[in-house]
Amino acid sequence: MTLAGATSLDRLPPLREVIARYGLAARKSLGQNFLLDLNLTRRIARAAGPLPGHVIIEVGPGPGGLTRALLLEGADEVIAIERDERCLPALEEIASAAGGRLVIVHGDALAVDLTAYLAGRPAKIVANLPYNVATPLLVGWLQADPWPPWYSSMTLMFQREVAERIVARPATKAYGRLAVLAQWRTEPRILFDISPRAFTPPPKVTSSVVQFTPRARPDPCDVHLLEQVVAAAFGQRRKMLRSSLQALSLDPLPLLAAVGIEPTRRAEQLSVAQFCALARTLTDDRA
Template sequence: MIRLPPLPTIQEIIRIYGLSARKKLSQNFLLDLNLTRKIIKTAGNLKDCCVVEVGPGPGGLTRSILNTEVEKLIVIEKDGRFVPSLEILSDASHGRMKIIQGDILGFDMSDVVPPEYTCQWQDNTPNIHVIGNLPFSVSTPLIIRWLNSISTQSNLWSRGRAAMTLTFQKEVAERIIAPPRSEYRCRLSVMCQYLCNVSLKFSIPGKAFVPPPKVDVGVVKFVPRREPLIRQSFALVERMNRHLFHHPNKFCFKSLGTLFPPDREDLIWTMVELSGVDAQIRPFELTNEQVGQLCNAYATIIGQEPDILTYEFRSQKSAKERRQKVTKVLALEQRLLSSSFPNENIDSEKDQR
Protein backbone atom coordinates (compact mmCIF):
# COMPACT_ATOMS: atom_id res chain seq x y z
CA MET A 1 0.00 0.00 0.00
CA ILE A 2 1.41 3.37 -1.05
CA ARG A 3 1.19 6.11 1.57
CA LEU A 4 2.22 9.73 1.43
CA PRO A 5 5.62 10.65 2.87
CA PRO A 6 5.79 13.16 5.74
CA LEU A 7 4.47 16.51 4.51
CA PRO A 8 3.69 19.93 5.98
CA THR A 9 0.32 19.98 7.74
CA ILE A 10 -2.66 21.57 6.01
CA GLN A 11 -2.46 24.46 8.48
CA GLU A 12 1.20 24.97 7.54
CA ILE A 13 0.36 24.85 3.82
CA ILE A 14 -2.33 27.49 4.32
CA ARG A 15 0.16 29.70 6.18
CA ILE A 16 3.00 29.15 3.69
CA TYR A 17 0.89 30.08 0.67
CA GLY A 18 -1.20 32.72 2.40
CA LEU A 19 -4.43 30.90 1.59
CA SER A 20 -7.82 31.92 2.93
CA ALA A 21 -11.40 30.87 2.28
CA ARG A 22 -13.27 33.22 -0.04
CA LYS A 23 -16.80 34.00 1.06
CA LYS A 24 -17.99 34.73 -2.48
CA LEU A 25 -17.00 31.17 -3.46
CA SER A 26 -18.64 29.66 -0.35
CA GLN A 27 -15.32 28.09 0.66
CA ASN A 28 -15.00 26.31 4.00
CA PHE A 29 -11.89 24.22 4.69
CA LEU A 30 -12.06 20.92 6.56
CA LEU A 31 -8.69 20.58 8.28
CA ASP A 32 -9.42 17.80 10.77
CA LEU A 33 -7.82 14.71 9.21
CA ASN A 34 -9.88 12.42 11.44
CA LEU A 35 -13.00 13.78 9.77
CA THR A 36 -11.53 13.65 6.26
CA ARG A 37 -10.58 10.01 6.86
CA LYS A 38 -14.13 9.31 8.05
CA ILE A 39 -15.57 10.79 4.84
CA ILE A 40 -13.25 8.66 2.72
CA LYS A 41 -14.10 5.55 4.74
CA THR A 42 -17.79 6.30 4.09
CA ALA A 43 -17.12 6.29 0.35
CA GLY A 44 -16.17 2.61 0.64
CA ASN A 45 -13.26 0.56 -0.62
CA LEU A 46 -11.23 2.73 -3.03
CA LYS A 47 -8.65 0.08 -3.88
CA ASP A 48 -7.82 0.26 -7.60
CA CYS A 49 -10.37 3.06 -8.03
CA CYS A 50 -10.28 6.20 -10.11
CA VAL A 51 -11.49 8.99 -7.83
CA VAL A 52 -12.59 12.42 -9.05
CA GLU A 53 -12.38 14.97 -6.24
CA VAL A 54 -14.35 18.17 -6.74
CA GLY A 55 -13.12 21.37 -5.11
CA PRO A 56 -10.12 20.01 -3.15
CA GLY A 57 -9.07 23.44 -1.85
CA PRO A 58 -5.84 23.15 0.17
CA GLY A 59 -6.04 19.34 0.02
CA GLY A 60 -7.49 17.98 3.29
CA LEU A 61 -9.68 15.32 1.68
CA THR A 62 -7.04 14.83 -1.02
CA ARG A 63 -4.51 13.58 1.54
CA SER A 64 -6.95 11.07 2.98
CA ILE A 65 -7.77 9.77 -0.51
CA LEU A 66 -4.09 9.35 -1.36
CA ASN A 67 -3.54 7.43 1.88
CA THR A 68 -5.83 4.68 0.54
CA GLU A 69 -5.03 2.20 -2.23
CA VAL A 70 -6.62 4.48 -4.83
CA GLU A 71 -5.11 3.87 -8.25
CA LYS A 72 -5.79 7.27 -9.81
CA LEU A 73 -6.94 10.60 -8.34
CA ILE A 74 -8.13 13.50 -10.48
CA VAL A 75 -8.77 16.76 -8.63
CA ILE A 76 -10.76 19.56 -10.25
CA GLU A 77 -10.28 22.98 -8.68
CA LYS A 78 -11.64 26.30 -9.90
CA ASP A 79 -9.51 28.53 -7.65
CA GLY A 80 -5.97 28.76 -9.01
CA ARG A 81 -4.58 29.85 -5.62
CA PHE A 82 -4.69 26.22 -4.48
CA VAL A 83 -2.72 24.74 -7.36
CA PRO A 84 0.75 25.17 -5.75
CA SER A 85 -0.37 23.42 -2.53
CA LEU A 86 -1.99 20.62 -4.53
CA GLU A 87 1.20 20.20 -6.56
CA ILE A 88 3.00 19.25 -3.33
CA LEU A 89 0.56 16.36 -2.95
CA SER A 90 0.82 15.46 -6.62
CA ASP A 91 4.62 15.28 -6.41
CA ALA A 92 4.35 12.98 -3.39
CA SER A 93 1.64 10.75 -4.89
CA HIS A 94 3.93 8.48 -6.95
CA GLY A 95 2.20 9.54 -10.17
CA ARG A 96 -1.30 8.73 -8.97
CA MET A 97 -2.66 12.31 -8.88
CA LYS A 98 -3.59 14.73 -11.66
CA ILE A 99 -4.63 18.38 -11.14
CA ILE A 100 -7.13 20.09 -13.43
CA GLN A 101 -8.01 23.74 -13.01
CA GLY A 102 -11.58 24.33 -14.15
CA ASP A 103 -15.18 25.01 -13.18
CA ILE A 104 -16.95 21.74 -12.37
CA LEU A 105 -20.34 23.21 -13.36
CA GLY A 106 -19.36 23.05 -17.01
CA PHE A 107 -16.94 20.13 -16.89
CA ASP A 108 -17.36 16.73 -18.56
CA MET A 109 -15.61 14.32 -16.20
CA SER A 110 -15.70 11.48 -18.72
CA ASP A 111 -12.96 13.32 -20.63
CA VAL A 112 -10.46 12.72 -17.82
CA VAL A 113 -11.45 9.24 -16.58
CA PRO A 114 -9.61 6.55 -18.57
CA PRO A 115 -11.93 4.27 -20.58
CA GLU A 116 -10.57 1.12 -18.91
CA TYR A 117 -12.65 1.96 -15.82
CA THR A 118 -15.89 1.71 -17.81
CA CYS A 119 -18.60 -0.78 -16.83
CA GLN A 120 -21.95 -1.58 -18.39
CA TRP A 121 -24.84 0.23 -16.68
CA GLN A 122 -26.48 -3.01 -15.54
CA ASP A 123 -23.24 -4.33 -14.05
CA ASN A 124 -21.94 -3.57 -10.58
CA THR A 125 -20.81 -0.01 -9.93
CA PRO A 126 -17.49 0.75 -11.66
CA ASN A 127 -14.25 1.52 -9.84
CA ILE A 128 -15.04 5.22 -10.17
CA HIS A 129 -16.07 7.48 -7.32
CA VAL A 130 -16.82 11.19 -7.06
CA ILE A 131 -15.91 12.82 -3.76
CA GLY A 132 -16.25 16.46 -2.78
CA ASN A 133 -16.62 18.96 0.01
CA LEU A 134 -18.92 21.10 -2.13
CA PRO A 135 -19.25 24.88 -1.76
CA PHE A 136 -22.76 25.58 -0.49
CA SER A 137 -23.48 28.03 -3.33
CA VAL A 138 -23.11 25.38 -6.06
CA SER A 139 -24.10 22.14 -4.31
CA THR A 140 -27.79 22.08 -5.32
CA PRO A 141 -27.42 23.23 -8.97
CA LEU A 142 -24.47 20.86 -9.33
CA ILE A 143 -26.31 17.79 -8.07
CA ILE A 144 -29.30 18.61 -10.31
CA ARG A 145 -26.92 18.83 -13.28
CA TRP A 146 -25.33 15.51 -12.36
CA LEU A 147 -28.72 13.85 -11.86
CA ASN A 148 -29.60 14.94 -15.38
CA SER A 149 -26.39 13.28 -16.58
CA ILE A 150 -27.26 10.10 -14.66
CA SER A 151 -30.69 10.03 -16.32
CA THR A 152 -29.08 10.14 -19.78
CA GLN A 153 -25.99 8.10 -18.82
CA SER A 154 -23.76 10.95 -19.99
CA ASN A 155 -20.82 12.90 -18.55
CA LEU A 156 -19.00 10.65 -16.07
CA TRP A 157 -21.97 8.27 -16.03
CA SER A 158 -21.23 7.19 -19.58
CA ARG A 159 -18.63 5.06 -17.76
CA GLY A 160 -21.26 3.31 -15.62
CA ARG A 161 -23.11 3.83 -12.34
CA ALA A 162 -20.37 5.81 -10.61
CA ALA A 163 -21.14 6.54 -6.95
CA MET A 164 -20.75 9.91 -5.24
CA THR A 165 -19.92 10.93 -1.66
CA LEU A 166 -20.61 14.63 -1.19
CA THR A 167 -21.10 17.22 1.52
CA PHE A 168 -24.12 19.54 1.76
CA GLN A 169 -25.62 21.90 4.26
CA LYS A 170 -27.32 19.66 6.83
CA GLU A 171 -30.78 20.90 5.83
CA VAL A 172 -30.11 20.20 2.14
CA ALA A 173 -28.84 16.74 3.07
CA GLU A 174 -32.06 16.13 5.04
CA ARG A 175 -34.09 17.20 2.00
CA ILE A 176 -32.19 14.85 -0.31
CA ILE A 177 -32.99 11.76 1.78
CA ALA A 178 -36.44 12.85 3.08
CA PRO A 179 -39.12 10.12 2.83
CA PRO A 180 -42.82 10.85 2.20
CA ARG A 181 -44.53 12.79 5.02
CA SER A 182 -41.21 14.19 6.25
CA GLU A 183 -41.09 17.91 6.99
CA TYR A 184 -38.07 18.06 4.64
CA ARG A 185 -39.80 16.36 1.71
CA CYS A 186 -39.48 18.52 -1.41
CA ARG A 187 -38.71 18.55 -5.14
CA LEU A 188 -35.05 17.72 -4.49
CA SER A 189 -36.07 14.61 -2.50
CA VAL A 190 -37.91 13.06 -5.45
CA MET A 191 -35.35 14.13 -8.06
CA CYS A 192 -32.51 12.46 -6.14
CA GLN A 193 -34.39 9.36 -5.03
CA TYR A 194 -35.96 8.37 -8.33
CA LEU A 195 -32.50 8.08 -9.90
CA CYS A 196 -30.29 7.10 -6.96
CA ASN A 197 -30.20 5.23 -3.70
CA VAL A 198 -29.29 7.98 -1.25
CA SER A 199 -28.18 7.82 2.36
CA LEU A 200 -27.07 10.36 4.94
CA LYS A 201 -23.93 8.83 6.42
CA PHE A 202 -23.13 11.27 9.21
CA SER A 203 -23.13 14.94 10.15
CA ILE A 204 -20.23 17.30 10.81
CA PRO A 205 -20.61 20.29 13.14
CA GLY A 206 -20.05 23.63 11.43
CA LYS A 207 -17.34 24.52 13.95
CA ALA A 208 -15.13 21.80 12.42
CA PHE A 209 -14.66 23.95 9.29
CA VAL A 210 -12.54 27.04 8.69
CA PRO A 211 -14.16 29.51 8.66
CA PRO A 212 -17.03 27.85 10.53
CA PRO A 213 -20.36 28.13 8.67
CA LYS A 214 -23.50 28.92 10.66
CA VAL A 215 -24.94 25.50 9.78
CA ASP A 216 -23.87 21.89 10.21
CA VAL A 217 -22.88 19.72 7.26
CA GLY A 218 -24.21 16.35 6.12
CA VAL A 219 -22.26 13.71 4.19
CA VAL A 220 -24.50 12.03 1.60
CA LYS A 221 -23.74 9.00 -0.56
CA PHE A 222 -25.43 8.52 -3.94
CA VAL A 223 -25.48 5.23 -5.87
CA PRO A 224 -27.28 5.43 -9.24
CA ARG A 225 -30.08 2.91 -9.69
CA ARG A 226 -29.95 0.35 -12.46
CA GLU A 227 -33.50 1.35 -13.37
CA PRO A 228 -35.03 4.74 -12.48
CA LEU A 229 -38.21 4.67 -10.42
CA ILE A 230 -39.85 7.00 -12.95
CA ARG A 231 -39.56 6.13 -16.63
CA GLN A 232 -39.97 9.57 -18.14
CA SER A 233 -37.49 12.18 -19.33
CA PHE A 234 -35.60 14.15 -16.71
CA ALA A 235 -37.14 17.40 -18.01
CA LEU A 236 -40.69 16.07 -17.60
CA VAL A 237 -40.00 14.71 -14.10
CA GLU A 238 -38.36 17.98 -13.09
CA ARG A 239 -41.31 19.97 -14.45
CA MET A 240 -43.81 17.78 -12.62
CA ASN A 241 -41.99 18.12 -9.31
CA ARG A 242 -41.51 21.86 -9.71
CA HIS A 243 -45.25 22.27 -10.09
CA LEU A 244 -46.20 19.72 -7.44
CA PHE A 245 -44.10 21.36 -4.77
CA HIS A 246 -45.19 24.88 -5.71
CA HIS A 247 -47.91 24.28 -3.08
CA PRO A 248 -46.35 21.49 -0.97
CA ASN A 249 -48.87 21.67 1.87
CA LYS A 250 -52.05 22.06 -0.20
CA PHE A 251 -53.99 19.29 -1.90
CA CYS A 252 -52.45 17.92 -5.11
CA PHE A 253 -55.43 19.20 -7.05
CA LYS A 254 -54.23 22.79 -6.55
CA SER A 255 -50.62 21.98 -7.49
CA LEU A 256 -51.65 20.03 -10.58
CA GLY A 257 -53.76 23.00 -11.64
CA THR A 258 -50.59 24.99 -12.28
CA LEU A 259 -49.72 22.58 -15.13
CA PHE A 260 -52.75 23.62 -17.19
CA PRO A 261 -54.46 26.82 -18.34
CA PRO A 262 -57.21 28.08 -15.99
CA ASP A 263 -59.96 27.05 -18.41
CA ARG A 264 -58.74 23.43 -18.62
CA GLU A 265 -59.72 22.10 -15.21
CA ASP A 266 -60.94 19.01 -17.03
CA LEU A 267 -57.32 18.00 -17.61
CA ILE A 268 -56.65 17.97 -13.89
CA TRP A 269 -59.41 15.40 -13.42
CA THR A 270 -58.15 13.44 -16.42
CA MET A 271 -54.70 13.35 -14.85
CA VAL A 272 -56.09 12.22 -11.49
CA GLU A 273 -58.09 9.48 -13.18
CA LEU A 274 -55.19 8.25 -15.32
CA SER A 275 -52.71 8.23 -12.43
CA GLY A 276 -55.00 6.78 -9.77
CA VAL A 277 -53.54 9.26 -7.26
CA ASP A 278 -55.88 10.83 -4.71
CA ALA A 279 -56.38 14.51 -5.58
CA GLN A 280 -56.69 15.33 -1.89
CA ILE A 281 -53.28 14.01 -0.88
CA ARG A 282 -50.60 16.63 -0.27
CA PRO A 283 -47.42 16.66 -2.40
CA PHE A 284 -45.08 16.01 0.53
CA GLU A 285 -47.06 12.83 1.26
CA LEU A 286 -46.58 11.37 -2.22
CA THR A 287 -44.29 8.37 -2.68
CA ASN A 288 -41.80 8.33 -5.52
CA GLU A 289 -43.97 5.73 -7.24
CA GLN A 290 -47.04 7.99 -7.01
CA VAL A 291 -45.08 10.88 -8.49
CA GLY A 292 -44.14 8.48 -11.29
CA GLN A 293 -47.82 7.69 -11.89
CA LEU A 294 -48.55 11.42 -12.18
CA CYS A 295 -45.63 11.83 -14.60
CA ASN A 296 -46.97 8.99 -16.76
CA ALA A 297 -50.44 10.55 -16.79
CA TYR A 298 -49.02 13.95 -17.70
CA ALA A 299 -47.00 12.38 -20.53
CA THR A 300 -50.20 10.79 -21.86
CA ILE A 301 -52.01 14.14 -21.83
CA ILE A 302 -49.10 15.86 -23.57
CA GLY A 303 -49.13 13.15 -26.20
CA GLN A 304 -52.75 13.98 -26.95
CA GLU A 305 -52.44 17.77 -26.57
CA PRO A 306 -48.78 18.80 -27.19
CA ASP A 307 -49.51 22.53 -26.77
CA ILE A 308 -50.12 21.96 -23.06
CA LEU A 309 -46.37 21.51 -22.59
CA THR A 310 -45.75 25.15 -23.54
CA TYR A 311 -48.08 26.50 -20.85
CA GLU A 312 -46.19 28.32 -18.10
CA PHE A 313 -48.09 29.12 -14.94
CA ARG A 314 -45.47 31.56 -13.70
CA SER A 315 -45.43 33.62 -16.92
CA GLN A 316 -49.23 33.81 -16.88
CA LYS A 317 -49.13 34.84 -13.26
CA SER A 318 -46.45 37.45 -14.00
CA ALA A 319 -48.49 38.87 -16.87
CA LYS A 320 -51.52 39.15 -14.59
CA GLU A 321 -49.44 40.86 -11.92
CA ARG A 322 -48.06 43.31 -14.49
CA ARG A 323 -51.59 44.15 -15.66
CA GLN A 324 -52.71 44.69 -12.08
CA LYS A 325 -49.70 46.92 -11.43
CA VAL A 326 -50.37 49.02 -14.54
CA THR A 327 -54.02 49.38 -13.56
CA LYS A 328 -53.02 50.55 -10.08
CA VAL A 329 -50.52 53.08 -11.50
CA LEU A 330 -53.09 54.46 -13.94
CA ALA A 331 -55.66 54.76 -11.16
CA LEU A 332 -53.14 56.55 -8.96
CA GLU A 333 -52.23 58.96 -11.75
CA GLN A 334 -55.93 59.69 -12.32
CA ARG A 335 -56.42 60.48 -8.64
CA LEU A 336 -53.39 62.75 -8.63
CA LEU A 337 -54.63 64.60 -11.70
CA SER A 338 -58.08 65.01 -10.16
CA SER A 339 -56.62 66.36 -6.92
CA SER A 340 -54.27 68.73 -8.78
CA PHE A 341 -57.01 70.30 -10.92
CA PRO A 342 -60.20 70.13 -8.87
CA ASN A 343 -61.91 73.09 -10.62
CA GLU A 344 -60.90 72.28 -14.17
CA ASN A 345 -64.29 70.93 -15.19
CA ILE A 346 -66.14 73.89 -13.59
CA ASP A 347 -63.94 76.44 -15.39
CA SER A 348 -64.50 74.61 -18.66
CA GLU A 349 -68.28 74.79 -18.22
CA LYS A 350 -68.08 78.55 -17.52
CA ASP A 351 -66.08 79.13 -20.68
CA GLN A 352 -68.70 77.32 -22.74
CA ARG A 353 -71.41 79.58 -21.34
Protein backbone atom coordinates in the same frame (compact mmCIF):
# COMPACT_ATOMS: atom_id res chain seq x y z
CA MET B 1 -2.33 1.07 4.72
CA THR B 2 0.91 0.82 2.74
CA LEU B 3 0.65 2.25 -0.74
CA ALA B 4 3.00 3.40 -3.44
CA GLY B 5 3.65 7.06 -2.80
CA ALA B 6 2.15 6.96 0.70
CA THR B 7 5.49 7.77 2.32
CA SER B 8 5.88 10.90 0.20
CA LEU B 9 2.33 11.96 0.99
CA ASP B 10 2.93 11.49 4.71
CA ARG B 11 5.86 13.90 4.46
CA LEU B 12 3.72 16.74 3.20
CA PRO B 13 3.51 19.71 5.59
CA PRO B 14 0.42 20.17 7.77
CA LEU B 15 -2.50 21.79 6.00
CA ARG B 16 -2.54 24.77 8.35
CA GLU B 17 1.05 25.50 7.33
CA VAL B 18 0.13 25.20 3.65
CA ILE B 19 -2.84 27.53 4.08
CA ALA B 20 -0.67 30.11 5.84
CA ARG B 21 2.10 29.90 3.24
CA TYR B 22 -0.21 30.50 0.30
CA GLY B 23 -2.61 32.88 2.07
CA LEU B 24 -5.60 30.62 1.47
CA ALA B 25 -8.28 32.38 3.48
CA ALA B 26 -11.55 30.63 2.65
CA ARG B 27 -13.82 32.75 0.47
CA LYS B 28 -17.52 32.91 1.26
CA SER B 29 -18.27 33.80 -2.36
CA LEU B 30 -16.92 30.36 -3.38
CA GLY B 31 -18.72 28.50 -0.59
CA GLN B 32 -15.40 27.45 0.91
CA ASN B 33 -14.89 25.87 4.32
CA PHE B 34 -11.65 23.90 4.58
CA LEU B 35 -11.63 20.57 6.42
CA LEU B 36 -8.16 20.13 7.92
CA ASP B 37 -8.46 17.15 10.27
CA LEU B 38 -6.82 14.21 8.46
CA ASN B 39 -8.62 11.74 10.72
CA LEU B 40 -11.95 13.09 9.48
CA THR B 41 -10.93 13.29 5.84
CA ARG B 42 -9.68 9.70 5.96
CA ARG B 43 -12.97 8.67 7.58
CA ILE B 44 -14.80 10.19 4.59
CA ALA B 45 -12.44 8.46 2.16
CA ARG B 46 -12.97 5.10 3.87
CA ALA B 47 -16.74 5.63 3.90
CA ALA B 48 -16.65 5.88 0.11
CA GLY B 49 -15.90 2.17 0.05
CA PRO B 50 -12.94 0.41 -1.53
CA LEU B 51 -11.05 3.02 -3.56
CA PRO B 52 -8.47 0.86 -5.38
CA GLY B 53 -9.67 0.14 -8.89
CA HIS B 54 -11.50 3.48 -9.18
CA VAL B 55 -10.88 6.96 -10.41
CA ILE B 56 -12.14 9.45 -7.83
CA ILE B 57 -13.74 12.71 -8.90
CA GLU B 58 -13.29 15.40 -6.24
CA VAL B 59 -14.93 18.82 -6.58
CA GLY B 60 -13.63 21.79 -4.61
CA PRO B 61 -10.53 20.25 -3.01
CA GLY B 62 -9.26 23.60 -1.72
CA PRO B 63 -5.83 23.06 -0.13
CA GLY B 64 -6.26 19.29 -0.51
CA GLY B 65 -7.18 17.79 2.85
CA LEU B 66 -9.61 15.25 1.41
CA THR B 67 -7.39 14.85 -1.65
CA ARG B 68 -4.55 13.58 0.54
CA ALA B 69 -6.89 11.18 2.32
CA LEU B 70 -8.24 9.73 -0.93
CA LEU B 71 -4.72 9.08 -2.19
CA LEU B 72 -3.61 7.60 1.13
CA GLU B 73 -6.65 5.29 1.12
CA GLY B 74 -5.67 3.84 -2.25
CA ALA B 75 -7.46 5.70 -5.04
CA ASP B 76 -5.93 4.74 -8.39
CA GLU B 77 -6.27 8.35 -9.48
CA VAL B 78 -7.92 11.47 -8.12
CA ILE B 79 -9.22 14.06 -10.56
CA ALA B 80 -9.59 17.26 -8.56
CA ILE B 81 -11.67 20.07 -10.06
CA GLU B 82 -10.79 23.40 -8.45
CA ARG B 83 -12.13 26.79 -9.49
CA ASP B 84 -9.99 28.87 -7.12
CA GLU B 85 -6.57 29.40 -8.72
CA ARG B 86 -5.09 30.33 -5.33
CA CYS B 87 -5.37 26.66 -4.31
CA LEU B 88 -3.52 25.28 -7.31
CA PRO B 89 0.04 25.56 -5.86
CA ALA B 90 -1.04 23.63 -2.76
CA LEU B 91 -2.57 20.93 -4.94
CA GLU B 92 0.56 20.81 -7.09
CA GLU B 93 2.57 19.94 -3.98
CA ILE B 94 0.30 16.95 -3.42
CA ALA B 95 0.54 15.98 -7.09
CA SER B 96 4.35 15.97 -6.85
CA ALA B 97 4.17 13.59 -3.90
CA ALA B 98 1.46 11.36 -5.39
CA GLY B 99 3.45 9.71 -8.16
CA GLY B 100 1.15 10.68 -11.00
CA ARG B 101 -2.08 9.74 -9.21
CA LEU B 102 -3.47 13.30 -8.94
CA VAL B 103 -4.82 15.21 -11.94
CA ILE B 104 -5.70 18.86 -11.26
CA VAL B 105 -8.38 20.50 -13.40
CA HIS B 106 -8.69 24.26 -13.04
CA GLY B 107 -12.29 25.04 -13.86
CA ASP B 108 -15.92 25.28 -12.78
CA ALA B 109 -17.32 21.83 -12.02
CA LEU B 110 -20.73 22.95 -13.30
CA ALA B 111 -19.20 23.39 -16.75
CA VAL B 112 -16.56 20.61 -16.85
CA ASP B 113 -17.33 17.36 -18.69
CA LEU B 114 -16.08 14.95 -16.05
CA THR B 115 -16.52 11.86 -18.21
CA ALA B 116 -13.87 13.19 -20.61
CA TYR B 117 -11.23 12.39 -17.99
CA LEU B 118 -12.34 8.83 -17.29
CA ALA B 119 -11.83 6.99 -20.60
CA GLY B 120 -14.47 4.50 -19.50
CA ARG B 121 -12.75 3.65 -16.20
CA PRO B 122 -14.81 2.91 -13.05
CA ALA B 123 -15.37 6.08 -11.05
CA LYS B 124 -16.71 7.39 -7.77
CA ILE B 125 -17.49 10.95 -6.74
CA VAL B 126 -16.17 11.93 -3.31
CA ALA B 127 -16.25 15.58 -2.28
CA ASN B 128 -16.69 18.20 0.39
CA LEU B 129 -18.86 20.24 -1.96
CA PRO B 130 -18.72 24.03 -1.94
CA TYR B 131 -21.97 25.02 -0.25
CA ASN B 132 -23.05 27.47 -2.95
CA VAL B 133 -23.03 24.88 -5.78
CA ALA B 134 -23.74 21.66 -3.90
CA THR B 135 -27.39 21.32 -4.94
CA PRO B 136 -26.99 22.13 -8.66
CA LEU B 137 -24.03 19.75 -8.88
CA LEU B 138 -26.03 16.96 -7.25
CA VAL B 139 -29.05 17.53 -9.49
CA GLY B 140 -26.81 17.42 -12.56
CA TRP B 141 -25.29 14.10 -11.49
CA LEU B 142 -28.76 12.68 -10.77
CA GLN B 143 -29.82 13.60 -14.30
CA ALA B 144 -26.99 11.59 -15.92
CA ASP B 145 -27.93 9.95 -19.19
CA PRO B 146 -27.75 7.04 -19.84
CA TRP B 147 -28.55 5.35 -16.54
CA PRO B 148 -26.98 3.54 -14.65
CA PRO B 149 -24.54 6.46 -14.57
CA TRP B 150 -20.79 6.72 -15.10
CA TYR B 151 -20.17 6.68 -11.34
CA SER B 152 -20.73 3.71 -9.03
CA SER B 153 -21.37 5.86 -5.95
CA MET B 154 -21.31 9.41 -4.62
CA THR B 155 -20.08 10.27 -1.14
CA LEU B 156 -20.73 13.97 -0.62
CA MET B 157 -20.77 16.51 2.18
CA PHE B 158 -23.66 18.96 2.53
CA GLN B 159 -25.10 21.27 5.11
CA ARG B 160 -27.17 19.13 7.47
CA GLU B 161 -30.39 20.84 6.35
CA VAL B 162 -29.73 19.87 2.72
CA ALA B 163 -28.85 16.31 3.72
CA GLU B 164 -32.16 16.02 5.58
CA ARG B 165 -34.03 17.22 2.49
CA ILE B 166 -32.28 14.57 0.38
CA VAL B 167 -33.35 11.64 2.59
CA ALA B 168 -36.74 13.02 3.67
CA ARG B 169 -39.78 10.77 3.50
CA PRO B 170 -43.25 11.71 2.23
CA ALA B 171 -45.56 13.58 4.61
CA THR B 172 -42.65 15.42 6.23
CA LYS B 173 -41.76 19.11 6.02
CA ALA B 174 -38.35 18.43 4.44
CA TYR B 175 -39.77 16.26 1.65
CA GLY B 176 -39.61 18.00 -1.71
CA ARG B 177 -38.02 18.16 -5.15
CA LEU B 178 -34.55 17.12 -3.99
CA ALA B 179 -35.86 14.07 -2.12
CA VAL B 180 -37.89 12.88 -5.11
CA LEU B 181 -35.01 13.22 -7.58
CA ALA B 182 -32.42 11.68 -5.26
CA GLN B 183 -34.57 8.77 -4.12
CA TRP B 184 -35.91 8.05 -7.60
CA ARG B 185 -32.51 7.18 -9.04
CA THR B 186 -30.40 6.42 -5.96
CA GLU B 187 -30.57 5.11 -2.43
CA PRO B 188 -29.26 8.01 -0.33
CA ARG B 189 -28.33 7.72 3.33
CA ILE B 190 -26.70 10.01 5.85
CA LEU B 191 -23.49 8.39 7.12
CA PHE B 192 -22.38 10.80 9.84
CA ASP B 193 -22.28 14.46 10.87
CA ILE B 194 -19.27 16.75 11.12
CA SER B 195 -19.14 19.56 13.65
CA PRO B 196 -18.59 23.15 12.50
CA ARG B 197 -15.46 23.18 14.71
CA ALA B 198 -13.73 20.81 12.28
CA PHE B 199 -13.64 23.46 9.55
CA THR B 200 -11.64 26.59 8.86
CA PRO B 201 -13.45 28.93 9.13
CA PRO B 202 -16.20 27.21 11.15
CA PRO B 203 -19.56 27.42 9.32
CA LYS B 204 -22.67 28.29 11.27
CA VAL B 205 -24.23 24.89 10.66
CA THR B 206 -23.45 21.20 11.08
CA SER B 207 -22.42 19.27 7.96
CA SER B 208 -23.41 15.74 6.98
CA VAL B 209 -21.78 13.15 4.75
CA VAL B 210 -24.33 11.50 2.46
CA GLN B 211 -23.75 8.43 0.31
CA PHE B 212 -25.74 7.78 -2.87
CA THR B 213 -25.91 4.30 -4.39
CA PRO B 214 -27.39 4.34 -7.91
CA ARG B 215 -30.43 2.15 -8.48
CA ALA B 216 -29.87 -0.28 -11.34
CA ARG B 217 -33.49 0.04 -12.51
CA PRO B 218 -35.24 3.17 -11.24
CA ASP B 219 -38.96 3.52 -11.89
CA PRO B 220 -39.09 4.26 -15.65
CA CYS B 221 -39.95 7.83 -16.62
CA ASP B 222 -38.38 10.75 -18.44
CA VAL B 223 -36.18 12.78 -16.10
CA HIS B 224 -37.21 16.11 -17.63
CA LEU B 225 -40.91 15.34 -17.41
CA LEU B 226 -40.44 14.24 -13.81
CA GLU B 227 -38.66 17.53 -13.10
CA GLN B 228 -41.63 19.44 -14.55
CA VAL B 229 -44.19 17.54 -12.48
CA VAL B 230 -42.19 17.86 -9.26
CA ALA B 231 -41.47 21.56 -9.83
CA ALA B 232 -45.15 22.29 -10.43
CA ALA B 233 -46.35 20.23 -7.46
CA PHE B 234 -43.89 21.65 -4.94
CA GLY B 235 -43.92 25.15 -6.43
CA GLN B 236 -47.13 25.68 -4.50
CA ARG B 237 -46.82 22.90 -1.97
CA ARG B 238 -49.56 24.22 0.31
CA LYS B 239 -52.13 23.94 -2.46
CA MET B 240 -53.98 20.81 -3.52
CA LEU B 241 -52.65 19.08 -6.62
CA ARG B 242 -55.73 20.09 -8.62
CA SER B 243 -54.45 23.65 -8.27
CA SER B 244 -50.65 23.34 -8.15
CA LEU B 245 -50.44 21.13 -11.26
CA GLN B 246 -52.15 23.80 -13.33
CA ALA B 247 -48.61 25.17 -13.70
CA LEU B 248 -48.12 22.38 -16.27
CA SER B 249 -50.50 24.29 -18.56
CA LEU B 250 -53.03 21.47 -18.69
CA ASP B 251 -56.12 20.31 -16.85
CA PRO B 252 -54.69 18.33 -13.94
CA LEU B 253 -57.87 16.39 -13.17
CA PRO B 254 -57.59 13.85 -16.04
CA LEU B 255 -53.87 13.51 -15.29
CA LEU B 256 -54.52 12.70 -11.64
CA ALA B 257 -57.43 10.40 -12.47
CA ALA B 258 -55.28 8.42 -14.90
CA VAL B 259 -52.96 7.35 -12.10
CA GLY B 260 -55.55 7.13 -9.32
CA ILE B 261 -54.44 10.10 -7.24
CA GLU B 262 -57.06 12.17 -5.44
CA PRO B 263 -56.97 15.80 -6.66
CA THR B 264 -57.29 17.05 -3.08
CA ARG B 265 -53.94 15.62 -2.07
CA ARG B 266 -50.84 17.81 -1.70
CA ALA B 267 -47.38 17.26 -3.17
CA GLU B 268 -45.75 16.16 0.08
CA GLN B 269 -48.25 13.29 0.36
CA LEU B 270 -47.13 11.59 -2.87
CA SER B 271 -44.53 8.85 -3.04
CA VAL B 272 -41.67 8.89 -5.51
CA ALA B 273 -43.44 6.15 -7.48
CA GLN B 274 -46.57 8.30 -7.76
CA PHE B 275 -44.57 11.23 -9.12
CA CYS B 276 -43.04 8.88 -11.70
CA ALA B 277 -46.51 7.67 -12.67
CA LEU B 278 -47.65 11.26 -13.21
CA ALA B 279 -44.58 11.96 -15.38
CA ARG B 280 -45.33 8.89 -17.52
CA THR B 281 -48.80 10.20 -18.33
CA LEU B 282 -47.52 13.39 -19.92
CA THR B 283 -47.36 13.27 -23.69
CA ASP B 284 -44.07 13.38 -25.59
CA ASP B 285 -44.69 16.95 -26.68
CA ARG B 286 -44.41 18.02 -23.02
CA ALA B 287 -40.69 17.01 -22.97
